[in-house]
Amino acid sequence: MSGKDKIAIFPSRGAQAGMKIRLKGAETGHRLLKKKVEALKIRFRAILKKIIDTKQMVGEAMREAAFSLAEVKFQTGDINQYVIQNVSTAQVRITSRKDNVAGINLPVFESNVDGNDRYELTGIARGGQQLTKMKKCYLQAVKLLVDLASMQTSFITLDKAIKVTNRRVNAIEHVIIPRIERTLAYIISELDEMEREEFYRLKKIQDKKKILRSKKEAALAASLAEKQEKAASLIEEYDEDIMF
Secondary structure (H helix, E strand, O other): OOHHHOOOOOOOHHHHHHHHHHHHHHHHHHHHHHHHHHHHHHHHHHHHHHHHHHHHHHHHHHHHHHHHHHHHHHHHOOOHHHHHHOOOOOOEEEEEEEEEEOOEEEEEEEEEEOOOOOOOOOOOOOOHHHHHHHHHHHHHHHHHHHHHHHHHHHHHHHHHHHHHHHHHHHHHHHHHHHHHHHHHHHHHHHHHHHHHHHHHHHHHHHHHHHHHHHHHHHHHHHHHHHHHHHHHHHHHHHHHHHHO
16 A cells, blocks of 8 residues: 555554544545535526526527617617617616525526616607517517526536536545545554564563562472482481480
């Protein structure tokens, strides 16, 4: 096992407990990130479907608006000058807010009409009905375009977030967790080896103590035997003196 395959750490009981905690944390993080990816993908697919439907609606709205503009020009003539004179401030304003999806902030754009209609008197002389229709068509087209821009921005944001989260999931699954597991296996093997060495050392010490104990017992027995022999010889000498 090379140094890159495991974390550089001294094998001990504390290190083993720490690695178990890190492994549990990595597995929990991996599980939560996978759930996050699933939630993002669900929202991603829903937005994609809405984008497809909205693009079709935008196409129809823009076609209808273009036809209505042609009808207005046919009946009222050129109204460009009147429109240009009244575009000092915009009537349709775009506001933005954040929509949180699994910790990802998605921008949401909304269109709002401010104030009264500046062109409500336009077309009184002629073409009033067609002009009203044209205004409604273009207002609807603007709203759809704003919704489409909001969904496409959210779509791109979600796509980047899903890619980043997938990379994190793969890194945890294929790099971090295996590395922690290899480190934990290394610590366990080293601790087992240390236990075997300690058991062998204690056994050798016990064997040496037995040998020393047996030597002491043998020396003590020899000393007692020698003392008994000396005592017996003294008794024999003492008995011989009495007989004489």
